[in-house]
Amino acid sequence: MSPNGPECTHLGTIEVLELPEAVDGCDDCLREGGVWLHLRICLECGHVGCCDDSPGRHASAHAGTASHPMIRSLEPGEDWCWCFVDELAMRIPQITGQTRIPPSPMLS
Ligand SMILES: [Zn+2]
Ligand SMILES: [Zn+2]
Ligand SMILES: [Zn+2]
Secondary structure, eight states, rough: TTTSOOOOSOOGGGOOOOOBOOOOHHHHHEEEEEHSSEEEETOOOOOOOOOTTTTOOHHHHHHHHHHEEEEESSSTTTOEEEEEETTEEETTTTOOOOOOOOOHHHOO
């Protein structure tokens, strides 16, 4: 991030500093019988939602309804976080762990 660029002011909302060992999929898709493409985790409450390329777009929906601004990708090899309010991507090295996720039901 450029020192003069926009800064995210929501880092204080982050409660999840250690990622879960494994998740079963998007919380909302699992409940509704939907399918997801990529998984994101809410860094305030640990809700697992699906990306905007998934039919349910549950990560964005959760950010809106719960007013939880920050997510991190749970995809293998991805460590970026995203703030929905500032629309900023960033890396947050304080967040540790690697989550085992099942293959996307849209790709199988
Ligand atoms: Zn922010
Ligand atoms: Zn979903
Ligand atoms: Zn949340």
